[in-house]
Amino acid sequence: MELRQLQYFIEVAKREHVTEASNALHVAQSAISRQISSLEDELGVPLFHREGRNIRLTVLGKIFLHHAEAAIREIEKAQQVMKEYLDPERGTIRLGFPSSLAANTLPTIISAFRKQHPHVGFQLRQGSYKYLIDAVRKAEIDISLIGPVPTSEKDIDGHVLFVERIDALLPMTHPKANQSTIRLSDLQQDSFVLFPTKYILHKIVVEACQMIGFTPKVSFEGEDIDAIKGLVATGLGVTLLPEVTLHENIPRGTKRIPISEPPLKRNVGIITPNNRKLPPSEQIFYQFVIQFFDQIYHSNQFV
Missing domain, CATH: 3.40.190.290 (D-Maltodextrin-Binding Protein; domain 2)
Incomplete structure (x- = not known):
């Protein structure tokens, strides 16, 4: 599981639209779709219901979103701590x-x-x-x-x-x-x-x-x-x-x-x-x- 996969997943989950997530992330839609498919394969469960161009979270997707957001917060916090140790001021x-x-x-x-x-x-x-x-x-x-x-x-x-x-x-x-x-x-x-x-x-x-x-x-x-x-x-x-x-x-x-x-x-x-x-x-x-x-x-x- 990669950090990039979590970031793509969270952005798509918030917007429930791959195109909008692609525009926000400045990443090709195909790259986002591949990363999310890879994440679903690794987890062994579907994270989204596909409905044409729109998608929405499954029940398990909502559970995973909660933990993914917590993981990203911790990583961002760790990055901030590293910066502060270099210069607390x-x-x-x-x-x-x-x-x-x-x-x-x-x-x-x-x-x-x-x-x-x-x-x-x-x-x-x-x-x-x-x-x-x-x-x-x-x-x-x-x-x-x-x-x-x-x-x-x-x-x-x-x-x-x-x-x-x-x-x-x-x-x-x-x-x-x-x-x-x-x-x-x-x-x-x-x-x-x-x-x-x-x-x-x-x-x-x-x-x-x-x-x-x-x-x-x-x-x-x-x-x-x-x-x-x-x-x-x-x-x-x-x-x-x-x-x-x-x-x-x-x-x-x-x-x-x-x-x-x-x-x-x-x-x-x-x-x-x-x-x-x-x-x-x-x-x-x-x-x-x-x-x-x-x-x-x-x-x-x-x-």
């Missing part, structure tokens, strides 16, 4: 992040890192809590910022960078909007605007409310923080958000208020795989991030 860091860290924390870290390592590149991947953990575990990315830091995930190591409050964001028309602090129980009659259930911030808010005796009534859900803030500004509900998302961008018509009882916090950190070694560029970045936040705490600043 010109590698590429595959970094994941949640939406709650996108506006402030992530740009601050990358900007500071690039001042010291200007030729290192980044491939950024945004996703939900579970997605980021799975992506690191599966080697789709190498490192991810995350909050809170998982403590018992298989093949994952976590390091806490900072701890932050979770504050209430209320419309200015809310009866409690003029208070300096509020209790979470003050919001039990309100409608909430939250992230969807697959997001960890949804779980944090719901569990906090349930711990003091009520289940929040969720009137709207959104995957974008700015959209959630906008819905609060229009008076459609209240929300709870990490303070890092409320540093500079509080919409007109809303009021950010700390919660006095119970005090709500989350930690934010960085996760890496513990079943494989980070490539050199990622090792440099990992150590930089830890030192960066250590210095912030020592100077009483916050990102």
Whole structure:
């Protein structure tokens, strides 16, 4: 089995058309057809159903595609590692992040890192809590910022960078909007605007409310923080958000208020795989991030 066969197979599988794959690969159709036929002969199973000019994957073809793509990712990763060992200052860091860290924390870290390592590149991947953990575990990315830091995930190591409050964001028309602090129980009659259930911030808010005796009534859900803030500004509900998302961008018509009882916090950190070694560029970045936040705490600043 050759690398070229896998590359041809994946391209044809994605397009389900040999001519389109030929154009994309800049390879003759006959060469692609020969390589795929050879691959099928070697495997002893058909990978495609032929239907005139169109083709589609068989059941076994779909299974093989999953493994072929994983193999190509590993080979590409190995090539990248070789380049980075020759020059870690010109590698590429595959970094994941949640939406709650996108506006402030992530740009601050990358900007500071690039001042010291200007030729290192980044491939950024945004996703939900579970997605980021799975992506690191599966080697789709190498490192991810995350909050809170998982403590018992298989093949994952976590390091806490900072701890932050979770504050209430209320419309200015809310009866409690003029208070300096509020209790979470003050919001039990309100409608909430939250992230969807697959997001960890949804779980944090719901569990906090349930711990003091009520289940929040969720009137709207959104995957974008700015959209959630906008819905609060229009008076459609209240929300709870990490303070890092409320540093500079509080919409007109809303009021950010700390919660006095119970005090709500989350930690934010960085996760890496513990079943494989980070490539050199990622090792440099990992150590930089830890030192960066250590210095912030020592100077009483916050990102």
